[in-house]
Amino acid sequence: MDTVTNNHNGQASQTLEKIERVRQARRNKFYLREERITLSHGSGGKATHNLIEGIFAPAFANPMLDRMDDAATFTPGPGTQRLAFTTDTYVVSPLFFPGGDIGKLAVYGTINDLAMAGAEPLYLSTGFILEEGFPIADLRKIVTSMATAAREAGVSIVTGDTKVVQRGKADGLFINTAGVGLVRTQATPGQDQLRPGDKILLSGPIGDHGIAIMLAREALDIENDIQSDSAPLHTLVASMLEAAGQDIHCLKDPTRGGVATSLNEMAMASEVAVMLDESAIPVRPQVRGACEILGLDPLTIANEGKLLAVVAPTAAEAVLQAMHAHPLGREAAIIGTVQTEPPSMVFLRTDIGGKRVLDMLVGDPLPRIC
Amino acid sequence: MKFVDEYRDSALINSLVKEITRLSEGKSFKLMEVCGGHTHTIYKHGITDLLPGNIDLVHGPGCPVCVLPMGRIDDAISIARTDGVIFTTFGDMMRVPGSTGSLLDARAEGADVRFVYSPLDALKLARQYPDRQVVFFAIGFETTTPSTAVTLLRAQAEGIKNFSIFCNHVNIIPAIKAILDSPDLRLNGFVGPGHVSMVIGMRPYTFIARDHGKPVVISGFEPLDIVQSVYMLVKQLSEGRSEVENQYTRVVQPEGNVRALQAMARTMELRPFFEWRGMGFITHSALKLRAEFADWDAELRFNVPGIRVADPKACQCGEVLKGVIKPWQCKVFGTACTPETPIGTCMVSSEGACAAYYNYGRFLRNSSAGTDLSSSPSNSAGTDLSRPPEHGKLSLQK
DSSP: OHHHHHHHHHHHHHHHHHHHHHHHHHHHOOOOOOSSOOGGGGSSSHHHHHHIIIIIHHHHOOHHHHTOOSSEEEOSSTTOOOEEEEEEEEOOSSSEETTEEHHHHHHHHHHHHHHTTTEEEEEEEEEEEEETTOOHHHHHHHHHHHHHHHHHHTOEEEEEEEEEEOTTSSSSEEEEEEEEEEEOOSSOOOTTOOOTTOEEEEOSOOOHHHHHHHHHHSOOOOOOOOOOOOOOOHHHHHHHHHHHGGGEEEEEOOOTTHHHHHHHHHHHHHTOEEEEEGGGSOOOHHHHHHHHHHTOOGGGSOOSSOOEEEEOGGGHHHHHHHHHTSGGGTTOEEEEEEESSSTTEEEEEOTTSOEEEOOOOOSOSSSOOO | OTTTGGGGOHHHHHHHHHHHHHHTTTOOEEEEEEEHHHHHHHHHTTHHHHSOTTEEEEEEEEOTTTTOOHHHHHHHHHHHTSTTEEEEEOGGGGGOOBTTBOHHHHHHTTOEEEEOSSHHHHHHHHHHOTTSEEEEEEEESTTTHHHHHHHHHHHHHHTOOSEEEEEEEBOHHHHHHHHHHOTTOOOOEEEEOHHHHHHHOSGGGHHHHHHSOOOEEEOOSSHHHHHHHHHHHHHHHHTTOOOEEESOTTTOOTTOOHHHHHHHHHHEEEOSEEEETTTEEEETOBEEEOGGGGGGBHHHHSOOOOOOOOOOTTOOHHHHHHTSSOGGGSTTBTTTBBTTBOSSGGGTSTTSHHHHIIIIITTTTTSOTTGGGOOOOOOOOOOOTTSOOOTTTOOSOO
16 A cells, blocks of 8 residues: 555656646747648647747737737827727638628628727728639629628728639639727737636637538538527627726637637736636537537637627626627626636636646647638 | 436536445555547546546557557558549548658648548548549447448449558457556456447456456446446445446447447458557457458558558557556657647547547646636435436436
């Protein structure tokens, strides 16, 4: 029995040492080992981070970019209002899917990136890469959908560009959009602003977009009526800011990589721990069912009309009520809290009461979802 | 959600944990869960965190991706690089490193590698592209072997000639035998694989209980299944019994699935020996296609190098697979070897002990993490704990 105990102690200290080594490695390991781009680099998960931190961030480095938020915010001159600026490219396949299409996604995606900076979206640009042979009827449908989406969201598409490439050099069409907005809050929400004690709020059920695309594409013969949640979040953000603008420390729309990846990014940028309660996280039964069958975790699946808000504990109830009063936040819930230790980690209290680490998405279960 | 929530009832799980704690007091037990699916559930739901410290769950060799030696990956990549080939595989296999990169790397360099959910999807591709050679990278234990067998029978019936199978199917029993015979291991019992047993039944495990005196409980894959199986093992041990018991009665029949076994026997036969990652060559542990199906055998159709490649020196997957060390005790765990840049196979599949531990379990056992989440629902269930839950009968305060 004694030797067993000794072994245990030895093991414990060895383990602690190991933990520290892994933690160090985890912090320092945004580097690129691959010699070629693989689809994982587009997943929004770890490989994407390695690509960005290994190539783009060092090359373009500046204080605005280094914050790595969804949109850059800046004041163009003395006495002027703060602006937010962002861009995003859309390569989703299929182009039309239950609950939306690539055009709607391109408009709402950029609106949401601006909204996450606390900005009111104003103007968008758009660029099209078209493949030779692409049906004009489809293009017309997509452009009409973009126009409707922009009009309904109250933004104007004010400039654009078109390129055509030979057949086989692009898959139908790709769309880029960029956007400018006016920042409506005095505070500067950002992923490095999380403080211990803060509450994590989620605006509604997760995983709808990713699963809708997957089922539309992979011909899995799973009967369902899951729709993409693609929606513009700027009015929801506006009412949240109105409720407690100063106390919202971070806003993020968990797109590629899902809630798990977004929260890991925040935990790392703010050097705090995040504790989630799995049973508090809303997931539609159909999405949960599909995830169970396919072996996916809803927490790593993409959303296109949901947001995460990190709010000071005193204001959490007020913000939650404001969300509940908005059509896009009716099913909002408080899903976790921010803690001090251990820094840069996200934990999940599982549905059965166990605890586990919740890591970023690794690899890519599902390329080209947006 | 129906048929899921019933098996994640925290009150019921807690009452089982209490019983496990009571029965095992003053003793310590090492139990091996043979199947990678169990390892995944254990970590995904934080089960180690719920069990008392004297119950040590050791992760066994039942992860099909993990046990494949490097040389076979190299063979697969060589087939995938052949002109005109569409190489199909399960998603996990894409990232497994061979001696010169993975299938994912081969794809980035131009090979046509696609992932499928079933060998029948691969056969569909063969019908769709009659001028291409479609190869399916068949891996797995008795769980996936029947679907490969059925696909072969269908290819034969339809006379589809541009389709072949790179067969790497393995059998679980010889691996368990090898573990039992290995001198550096002390185990008290086994959580038996559920889906494998659905095919092979309960009889093949008898020798473990009879000759080696270790109890076996065949288990389902939900958290409650596993906790109950641990309870049943601890109960056997505390009563000095060693039997093969079935916790997964809703799926596993004692005689297995006779039709599946017949399809396997029709299409495949035992290889004299097969190399397992980290465990070396094990006799009669894997399957190859029968001569009647030689036309669909990728190993005969393509020029396969078949060179044995030694595992990377730093990699301790073999010790992990045999349960000799825990994932985090490996020299490269979490530092040089991570899920995004794996050195060893155990770090690739979500069923691999290292990947499961890296993704879900790190830091939990000995760190200060999660102090504010320690409260757990109290137990007030007075149910018969040894009876498996049945659909519709499980309604505790709900």
